Amino acid sequence: MSRYAVIGAGPSGLATARALQVQGIEIDGFEASHGVGGLWDITNPRSTMYESAHLISSRTTTEFAEFPMDSDADYPSHRVLRDYFRSYADHFGLTSRFRFDTRVTRLEPRDGGWDLTSTGPDGTSTRWYEGVVIAIGTLAEPNVPSFVGEFDGELMHTSAYKSAAQLDGRRVLIVGAGNSGCDLAVDAVHHAASIDMSVRRGYYFVPRYLFGKPSDTLNQGRPLPARIKQALDSRVLKAFTGDPVRFGFPKPDYRIYESHPIVNTMVLNHLGQGDLRVRADIERFDGHTARFRDGSSGDYDLVMLATGYRLDYPFVDREHLHWRGPSPRLFLNMFPATFNGLYMMGMIEASGIGWQGRFEQAELLASYLAASERSPENAKLFRERVTGSPWPDVTGGYHYLGLDRMAYYVNNHAYRAAVRHERDALERTR
The missing domain is CATH 3.50.50.60 (FAD/NAD(P)-binding domain)
Incomplete structure (x- = not known):
């Protein structure tokens, strides 16, 4: 059975760990901070959170569908959200899958997979993985x-x-x-x-x-x-x-x-x-x-x-993520067209997409990885669709501003429809 690495234990990393868990795919998680929650944990040294911060999208449009928040607030504070992610991770047994206070410092391709070098409480080590999911979000590197x-x-x-x-x-x-x-x-x-x-x-x-x-x-x-x-x-x-x-x-x-x-x-x-x-x-x-x-x-x-953030993945050479201008060019903001074993989670911004939209991303990835293990022909058909067909329009008909911060912006409805379509196609052909 192949083993995959997941970098980041914020919302996108937890969604990935959960979706892969459902498919029976083994992972090792890596998180530079001391616990889950990503930027929503204000005690995380890399958190961009501030004391007065609350959700700007409402609770019911943001939460994971299978795990509603234990809150009546329409727009909960960052403290409620930190506790929510801790509860989510504990409830599904995800916390133990992550190595905390452990920073990934380098990814290098080798033998069809990736050598991942990390530094943590036990020092520096390198381990080989079939594939690596980068799920560190979009709000880490100040512009x-x-x-x-x-x-x-x-x-x-x-x-x-x-x-x-x-x-x-x-x-x-x-x-x-x-x-x-x-x-x-x-x-x-x-x-x-x-x-x-x-x-x-x-x-x-x-x-x-x-x-x-x-x-x-x-x-x-x-x-x-x-x-x-x-x-x-x-x-x-x-x-x-x-x-x-x-x-x-x-x-x-x-x-x-x-x-x-x-x-x-x-x-x-x-x-x-x-x-x-x-x-x-x-x-x-x-x-x-x-x-x-x-x-x-x-x-x-x-x-x-208040000038926003820029994408930055300093532990892997840009060529492997097919950077084009301010962002990598990936199918549905997830898959390099070369299918080199790197996958991106959470490299999307969209009004109303919430964490459920990110979980649907993770479900598509999990379906593809499961097909790669159990139905190689079905995985091949998916790769051929990605490399041989025009990529779906995920703008929803909106003409987004040509700014660096909008380079990975999508329309919630169009994007999720495209993700579900690809996941359904993988499931149908399995």
């Missing part, structure tokens, strides 16, 4: 832009932000207005001496509740065509949240859902109350002064970079 000039205050990425106490009495400039940036701005209102947000493009703001229900639960049936949904939802949002341009944001140069929306309307409330300001894109720094492209300027003690 830190360069600026003209020098800033004499503190420059910090949001990945290093843990508590609003870090903002006490300081003049703060947040660069970017993604979900983390807006959360931080709301925190800063109650702690910082002043708070500004520098943005270069407009955003769409989605309230957490519409008509008294979590907003992402209102359209759970058959998905609407992209243009119809964009037109309808734009009107609904305008009725509920108004026009963000009125609060100082630029007008978006794209349609709703062509970039990830901001699930935080409290920031608009604070803008309306004068608690913070929106500033233009930064032109340069000069000591403690930020000079903006509209000719204005401001003085700051702390510049917080």
